[in-house]
Amino acid sequence: MKPLSRPVFLAAGAYTVSLGPGRREFSPRTPRPGLDHYLLEAGRAVLAQVGDPDLIDEGVVGNFMAARFNRQGHLGSLMTIIHPSLEYKPALRVEGACASGGLALATGIKSVLSGLAEAVLVVGVEVQNTVKALYCADYLAGAGYYEGERKQGPAFFFPGKFSERAGAYAAKVGPDRARSAMARWYRNAVEHARLNPAAQEYHNTVADLAAQGLTPPNPASFTEHLNLFDCSKVSDGAAALIVASEAGWRRLGLARQDVVEVAGLGQCAANLTSPPPDLTEMTTCRRAAAQALAMAGIGVDAAGVFEVHDCFTISGLLSVEALGLAAPGGGADLVLAGETSRAGRYPTNTGGGLVGYGHPTGATGVRMAVDLWKQLTGRAGEFQVPLAAEHGVMISMGGNDKTSVSLVLRR
């Protein structure tokens, strides 16, 4: 794997509250902020950390389904509302289902690598609570192969797809072990979220999370192998940061300790029309992570903090295997041993992840990078973990493991 042609950095991260069920201020009956609000809040929180916003060269916005959730397309143009200096500069929206945020990062990195930009404002945004969860499931099903899969699929399409994976995983490692590990993942996610004031589960006060996570799935009303606690919730939110060259962050008035370097980038897509080659493996994520780690020239063990795409608890387990933190089928034991909790050897999703922080789909990949940036620069506040290692790794995933972007970041 060739290294990046010049050093690229991430800086000035910020994200909004992930608003949705679970947050005290959320009510489905009262009006809520729309896309504009989230773009402005996250974008301006980034610009507030840098010197002259005029020195931003480009904008990239990651978004999955605003055209359906908000009936709004043309988000590249919309993102210029963040600051007048963005007008008449390049701006575009990228989409890769739930990896849209990851793709926005990759696009920003490539712009900087091209030499056409020194600093790119990357925003991820999604506002999903415009419809009930049942209809949200319709829109999100667009991340699958609509023509070939949707009609025969279950009402809650993606929970159904990942339920198949959970079933296959249970057959592989034993149903009790799989269920316990998914419950433990849920517990970690909420415990981590309780330390992150922006997280959707920040207000969660349930005493026995493990017991809740063990709730038997109800196939009649939901899915065969996943309960509701296994799922990330419907969320509204945005995350943003700056992708910059060294010249880029210097002219924005930042110092080296404010930024993290992109040590590795992996990105790949798999055939949307084919079923996964192995339900118990996230093959695309594994490949993207391997590319990123090879480019960084490190083994995964060398990293000290991780962000994985736990849209469901099962995808959390499969992601730690895809990263190589555990052998195939070994993710459950790793999680059960507490190794992925903030106190474990591999602190994962320290701000709550998708299950705990929330999953505003287009924002998620960017939010992951922001959380790694926060950890590596010591800005994670109450959810900061002590870090001996220099590196953090993230995997952003779209659809049923069909698009993946992985980054290795170095402080």
Place this chain on the structure above:
Amino acid sequence: MDLDSRLENVAVVGAAGKMGSGISLLLALELAWRALERPERVFVLNLIDLDDRGLQGLVRYLRDQAAKDGEKQINRLRRLFQDRADLVDNQDMVQAFVFEVLLHVRTGRTPALAADALLVFEAAFEREDIKTALYRDLASLCRPEACFLSNTSSMPLQALSEACGLSGRMIGFHFYNPPAVQKLVEVIRPRDCSPELAGLAGELAKVLRKQTVPSADIAGFIGNGHFIRDGLYALRLAERLAERHGFVPAVHLVERVSRDFLLRPMGIFQLIDYVGIDVFQLITRVMAGHLGEDLGSPLVDRLLERGVKGGQASGGAQKPGFLTYEKGRPAGIHDPDAGGYVALEDPAIREADARLGPHPDPGLSWKALQKDPARAAKLAAYFQVLASLDTLGGRLAREHLLNSRAIGLELVRQGVARSPEDVNEVLKLGFFHLYGPINDYLEAAP
């Protein structure tokens, strides 16, 4: 003619009212599912009411509720629509279901719309002259094989059916409010009701997923037989307590005891407001007329003279009656002297609370116990404490419980209910009480 065939053409008369809307919804959903599952058959639901605006509101209500039902049963819809290539998303299917529900509905003001109906549900205003005139019309308009299911909550069906020339073709099928939610249907079989119709009513209840309790054809039946007398007890008690404490604190004392000390879902005055003070009065008049019992309440008459009626606004919000409400919760008590409402935070009401004394178990409430699997044991322990509570609250609660029990036993003695269990079932299912009135909680206490 079997129920399946009869359900192909159904009418609801008085469809836009509170009970009529709920009955219409239950039928509209049932017919839509049937139509989807048996596309070779044609189903028609005739919804009749004199109120055009009410009918339009009803269609909106059906549309909204149909969407909710379709969403709730999305897996069933996905199976049913599996061959419809044009329906892919959940949203497509729910919208198709809503269309299916409305497709079978015909609305109108004239009873003639019921001419082809084979089952006619009636939920007209609870006044004998209105129902009698309506049924006479229907008797001349409808097919001879049509059956009539009356939602009357108080009128003896034998007398009503005879007066309208529908003897043998009418049965009492009394839903509880709101019909779409409440599980109970009181079935009242008049003396000459045909066995076929009685069987049909039982089958229909199963189809609509309702639980039936039979009641004798005696005015008020079991539900109102208990509620009206329980309400009158409370009204008279409040008037008595008012002499010493003042009217507003007296209403508060009775309300709090009947709700908090008796662990009921709402206090007795809130319940009268929910039913409607005017409807309460109508029922007392029907019952008094048939039973020769003194069921009058000067207090109720006085409030109605002043236009204080309770009941619900068209959107479902509770209108002021004995109490006033904010976000569906009691917020004040009517003061007949001043004409307005006294806020619950008023010092006079707080003082009444103090006079009641402490609740036997402040951690226990209807809401807390509703889904508690250990409810029976907790109730027994609770009433043991209540039995020996030497406070105003304790005394009033015991008196109320014993009175409620006596009403229940009298209903059994008069043959209105077959058994104490039937009385208890009606109160538990129809009024959401945690326990039936015929119990030995106080006797069992030391």
